[in-house]
Each structure stands twice: as C-alpha cells, then as structure tokens.
Amino acid sequence: MIRKTVYIGVISMVLALTLGAAARAETLTDALISAYKTSGLLDQNRALLRAADEDVAQAVAGLRPVLNYIVSSSYSSIADQVPMNDGISANLELSTSFLLYDFGRSRLGIDIAKENVLALREALVGVEQNVLLRAVAAYVGVQRDISIVDLRNNNVRLITQELRAARDRFEVGEITRTDVSLAQARLAAAESGLAVANGNLAISREEYRAVVGRYPGNLAPLPTPPATAGTLDGVIASARKQHPDILQAQRNVTVAELGIASANASRRPSLSGSANVGIDRDGEDSHRLGLTLSGPIYSGGAIASAERRAAAQRDASLANLHLARIAIDQNASNAWARLNVANAAIQASDQQIRAATVAFEGVREEAALGARTTLDVLDAEQELLDAAASRISAVSDRYIAIYDLLAAMGLLTVDHLNLGIATYDASAYYNAVKSAPSYRVSPQGDKLDRVLQGIGKN
Numbered sequence: 001m002i003r004k005t006v007y008i009g010v011i012s013m014v015l016a017l018t019l020g021a022a023a024r025a026e027t028l029t030d031a032l033i034s035a036y037k038t039s040g041l042l043d044q045n046r047a048l049l050r051a052a053d054e055d056v057a058q059a060v061a062g063l064r065p066v067l068n069y070i071v072s073s074s075y076s077s078i079a080d081q082v083p084m085n086d087g088i089s090a091n092l093e094l095s096t097s098f099l100l101y102d103f104g105r106s107r108l109g110i111d112i113a114k115e116n117v118l119a120l121r122e123a124l125v126g127v128e129q130n131v132l133l134r135a136v137a138a139y140v141g142v143q144r145d146i147s148i149v150d151l152r153n154n155n156v157r158l159i160t161q162e163l164r165a166a167r168d169r170f171e172v173g174e175i176t177r178t179d180v181s182l183a184q185a186r187l188a189a190a191e192s193g194l195a196v197a198n199g200n201l202a203i204s205r206e207e208y209r210a211v212v213g214r215y216p217g218n219l220a221p222l223p224t225p226p227a228t229a230g231t232l233d234g235v236i237a238s239a240r241k242q243h244p245d246i247l248q249a250q251r252n253v254t255v256a257e258l259g260i261a262s263a264n265a266s267r268r269p270s271l272s273g274s275a276n277v278g279i280d281r282d283g284e285d286s287h288r289l290g291l292t293l294s295g296p297i298y299s300g301g302a303i304a305s306a307e308r309r310a311a312a313q314r315d316a317s318l319a320n321l322h323l324a325r326i327a328i329d330q331n332a333s334n335a336w337a338r339l340n341v342a343n344a345a346i347q348a349s350d351q352q353i354r355a356a357t358v359a360f361e362g363v364r365e366e367a368a369l370g371a372r373t374t375l376d377v378l379d380a381e382q383e384l385l386d387a388a389a390s391r392i393s394a395v396s397d398r399y400i401a402i403y404d405l406l407a408a409m410g411l412l413t414v415d416h417l418n419l420g421i422a423t424y425d426a427s428a429y430y431n432a433v434k435s436a437p438s439y440r441v442s443p444q445g446d447k448l449d450r451v452l453q454g455i456g457k458n
C-alpha cells in the first residue's frame with residue numbers, strides 16, 4: 001500500500017522550485033556576474049565599440065598636419081663622364097601638408113563618428129540585457145528540470161509500489177492479470193518520462209555552462225525577483241524612454257541627418273597648405289611653401305547621387321525608428337501578457353494539485369475496498385503528476401517573465417540589478433583616444449596604455 005506521507009513529500013517539493021541547503025550554494029547573482037564577466041558576445045561588441053572610438057580619433061587626425069620624409073638616391077652612367085661623381089645623386093626631403101579650411105566638412109565627419117560611438121554604446125547595453133536574460137533563463141531552467149527529475153523519480157517509485165501491490169492482489173485473486181499489465185505499462189511510461197526529464201536536465205546544464213561559463217553546482221533557491229512597473233502603461237512608458245533599441249535608433253537618425261549635411265558640404269571648396277625642405281648630396285638646400293584651393297566643378301553626377309543616397313539613408317533610419325517603437329511596444333505588451341499568464345497558471349495549478357490530491361487519495365481508498373480498478377488509481381496518480389509538473393513550469397515561466405519584462409523596459413542591466421561588480425566603462429577607451437594621441441609617445445598615449453591593460457588587451 002502506498003503511504004500517504006510519500007505524496008505529502010511530493011506536493012511539498014512541488015510548492016517550491018528547488019529544495020536543499022542554501023549553504024555554499026551558487027546564487028542567481030553569482031550566475032549573472034559570471035555570465036557578465038565571461039561573455040564572449042559582450043567582449044566582441046566591446047571590441048567593435050573600441051573600433052568605432054578609433055573612427056573618432058582618425059576623423060580628428062584629419063584636421064592635423066601630416067609630416068613625411070623622403071630619402072632618394074640615383075645613379076646614372078653617361079659617356080665621357082667621370083664615374084662615381086656626377087652620376088650619383090642623393091636627396092633628403094621633409095614635407096608637411098595641412099588642411100586650413102574646408103567649410104565644416106571635416107567637423108561633420110567627427111560628429112558622425114561620435115554619434116556612431118553613442119549608437120554602438122546603446123547596442124552594447126542591448127547585448128548586456130540579452131546576456132543577463134539568457135543567464136536567468138539558464139539558472140531557472142536547471143532548477144526547473146531538477147525539480148521535474150525529482151518528480152519523475154518519485155513517480156517511478158510510486159508506480160513501482162503500485163505494481164508490487166497489484167501483483168500481491170493478483171496472487172490472492174483480488175484482481176486480474178490485466179490490472180498487473182496496466183501497472184507494468186504505466187511503469188514503463190514513467191521510466192520513459194524520467195529518461196526524457198534527465199535528458200532535458202542535461203541540455204539545461206549545457207546551456208548553463210555556455211552562458212555562465214561553468215556547469216551548475218548546488219544552486220540556491222530563487223531570490224525574490226526585482227520590482228517592475230505596476231501597469232502595462234508604465235512598462236511601455238519606461239521602454240519608450242530608455243530601451244537601448246529606441247536610443248540606438250534615435251542615434252542612427254542623427255547620424256543619417258549629419259550624413260546629408262556632409263554630402264552637401266562636398267560641393268564646397270577646401271584650402272590646404274604645404275611646406276617642403278630638402279637637401280642634396282652637395283649640400284644644396286631647397287624650400288617650398290604652397291597654398292592650394294580646390295573644389296568641384298563637375299563630378300559627373302557623383303555629388304548629386306551622394307546627396308540623394310544620404311537622404312534615402314535618413315528616410316530609412318526614420319522608418320527604422322518607427323519600427324523600433326512598434327517592436328518595443330509589442331515586446332513590452334507580450335512580456336506583460338506572459339507574466340499575467342504565468343500568474344494565472346500558478347493559481348490554476350494550485351487548485352488542480354489540491355483537487356487531484358483529494359481525488360487520488362479517494363480513488364486509492366476506494367480501490368482498496370474493491371470499488372475502483374488499478375487503472376483508476378493510475379489515472380488519478382497521473383492527474384496529480386501532471387498538475388505538479390504544470391506548477392513547476394508555471395513558476396519557472398513566471399520568474400523568467402519578470403526578468404523578460406525588465407528587459408522590455410530597458411532595465412535588465414548590471415547597474416539596475418545592483419550586482420555589486422565593476423562594469424565595463426565604455427567611455428574610458430573613448431576618452432583615451434578621442435584626441436588621437438600618438439601611441440606611447442605622449443601623456444595621452446600613456447593613459448591609453450593603462451586603459452588597455454585594464455581591459456586585458458595589452
């Protein structure tokens with residue numbers, strides 16, 4: 001006979017996602033910190049951001065003089081001329097060129113590079129949100145699948161006891177061999193379900209390792225989730241104000257508008273200066289200074305095409321901003337709906353578990369009196385198992401939905417979650433290179449060395 005205390009243990013296990021001591025357990029915060037520190041995706045996008053920072057440095061460098069040297073030597077053989085004398089010539093020349101004025105075209109290039117940097121910073125925040133959300137899902141997924149495995153193990157043990165009881169009753173003639181076969185079939189199905197649950201747990205463990213950087217150990221119970229907005233309108237308002245996708249799309253519109261101004265500025269002339277100093281093998285020196293004013297007269301339609309192209313890109317970026325707003329609103333509404341569905345599913349599962357528990361105990365007692373068959377008992381047990389599994393999934397879905405809602409609001413970041421770790425400073429590298437320093441030749445270059453050492457790239 002199945003003892004009631006066994007099922008009391010099953011129900012109490014289902015009421016929480018995980019059981020076990022919290023001492024020395026790995027917490028969700030630990031997992032999030034590890035995911036943030038070890039994410040290759042974050043490293044990749046940080047490197048792309050540093051590359052964009054260098055675009056600013058290169059645009060700034062375009063406004064500065066360029067100094068070059070030229071060393072040349074030649075030998076010529078002429079009939080009736082003394083060898084190794086006038087047939088050899090050598091020259092050393094220093095030249096510099098510099099832009100004096102281009103009617104703001106270079107300055108527009110700098111502004112475009114800066115706006116691209118700001119847009120990529122917002123993209124980096126979006127990547128950070130995705131990494132942290134995936135880490136939450138991995139942590140909850142492992143705990144969910146551990147609970148499912150425990151539930152399936154208990155189910156196998158209980159059906160094994162049912163099968164043993166059925167065989168005993170068959171031996172004394174209370175039931176037929178059909179009842180025993182039904183119990184055997186249900187045990188095989190339970191063992192199959194356990195195998196599936198173990199497979200799902202193995203998959204979840206691999207996902208955890210991929211995201212967090214190590215296999216899960218003893219995971220602590222889930223902490224109280226962070227607060228979100230109390231209404232859908234509040235969620236949408238927060239998303240429109242601070243979601244990185246919106247902010248990045250806005251930056252891209254600014255870039256496109258600056259691109260139009262840059263294309264228009266290409267019609268204007270530019271004034272540049274040059275200076276050359278040279279000396280030959282005989283000690284003869286030379287000096288040259290020059291000013292050059294240049295501008296387009298006819299470009300075969302290239303300038304007009306560039307202006308139209310810039311206008312089209314501006315239109316595309318405005319359309320992308322509109323689409324981003326629609327997507328953000330939709331994602332926020334979907335996340336809100338998923339949270340409400342999970343809350344409702346938990347309440348329904350609780351009611352289902354209570355009812356299924358009463359039904360199972362009643363059917364089991366009636367079977368002992370001969371009023372119910374073995375199949376009735378197995379069916380009632382399956383109902384209770386399904387209700388317990390549904391609650392585990394619903395609790396997991398609700399927890400993930402809360403963090404999904406935070407991500408939809410643009411708040412799923414290390415800083416907002418107060419994880420207590422130093423975050424990547426996107427402005428440090430930019431501030432070190434924005435003035436286009438000479439590497440290791442200036443105080444700014446020394447500062448750049450320190451920044452590179454801080455991010456482990458030197």
